[in-house]
Amino acid sequence: MSLSELTHNPGPLNQNYIAPQPPQNHQIIARPDPIIKADAMAFVRFARKEPDLMERFLADFGLVRCAVQTGTRFYRGAGGAAYLVAVEEGEEDAFLGFGVTVAQSDDLDRLAAATGATVTELDTPGGGRGLRLTDPDGLAVDVVHGVVEVEPLDRPEDAPLVNTPFSKVRVNQGVRRALRPSPIFRLGHVLMQRPDFDRAIQWYMRHVGIIPTDVQLLEDGSPALAFCRLDRGSEPADHHSIGILGGLAAGLLHVSFETLDIDSVGQGHQYLKARGWSHFWGMGRHNFGSQVFDYWKDPAGDEWEHYADGDVMDASHPTGYYGLGRGTLWQWGDDLPLSMRPDLPLEALPDLHAQGAFGDLPLERVRAFFEAMQKPARPWMR
DSSP states (O other), rough: HHHHHHHOOOHHHHHHHTTOOOTOOOOOOOOOOOOOEEEEEEEEEESSSOOOHHHHHHHHHHHHEEEETEEEEEEEOSOOOOOEEEEEEEESSSEEEEEEEEESHHHHHHHHHHOOOOOOESSSTOOOEEEEETTSOEEEEEEEOOOOOOSSSOSSSOOOOOBTTTOOOOOOOOOOOOOOOOOOEEEEEEEEESHHHHHHHHHHHHOOEEEEEEEETTTTTTTEEEEOOOOOOOSSSOOOOOOEEESSSSSEEEEEEESHHHHHHHEEEHHHHTTOOEEEEEEESSSSSSSEEEEEEEESEEEEEESSSSEEEEETOOOOOEOOOOOEEEESOOOOGGSSSSOOOOHHHHHHHTTTTTTTHHHHHHHHHHHHSOSSSSSSSO
16 A cells, blocks of 8 residues: 555544454453542652662653652652652662552541551651552552642643644744753553453452543453543543553553643653663654653663643543554554564464463463554554
């Protein structure tokens, strides 16, 4: 198919490469009654063998050290959150977990009664009360309430005005951004890989109250990737705060932080590049969530995302179901990095599966995932 043919036949292009429709007999994710409904994302926790090097990266990414307690360093952004990242000195590099907030103190007591967890007074920045759960794959999930906000470091009234061909609202002023780290205002989401997708999403729906916003499916109709939002009732919530990918092993895929606007994403890109850090993917605009994104690797190899201009939905928004393909993950920008494109030949999968390379995943699911992710994202990309 030539570029001319593609240009004059936009219908199949939009359906096949942006949001393909799900298989006819696709599985609907059943939602259990939640014990509590988390209200916001709070923080992420890491262990690092070289915390000084990690601190350099975090500073260039847009975070500021705000406290140190017995080997743990805490980092805040430009907004009012007491801290967004905790880094413990450890013998191994690891993602230790993340935290969410609840709106009411009795949510903690209800969750404690249902799980056997203990509510304690917090001695971390901002104080408050909290408890710690452990998800089915061993990751710590902290649920907190009453953390006191701090004075923001940077609170612009709004993003700069934007001129369009039809409305020139920015008159006698230019856009002149300084070369500095992106201002970070909050933790947006955590995307994780889990070998048992159904078990993981059921646990998070039950214990945190997430709602699947958009779900991507394999050819057999089984869910493979879910972007889930918090249930804030009639109040809007980010398109996704927790993402779950059914994959070979449990692990972190990336953590994501919201900055002011598209220019702030670009500003951070230039600054991190000038400081010599490893760029991973972007800039571009996602499909599910619509964020303008830019991904970087920290010194230990974990992915960190700056984003701006994301979608928000209230609890009434229905779940969307779509086919899985790597081209569905973004609207414009470069193709996925090579490390995110599985390139094993399909004929080699049975032998590798027999050798235990894919753990307990059924061979049919492994094959369906590889087939979906090996299809070219766009016919004009290589």
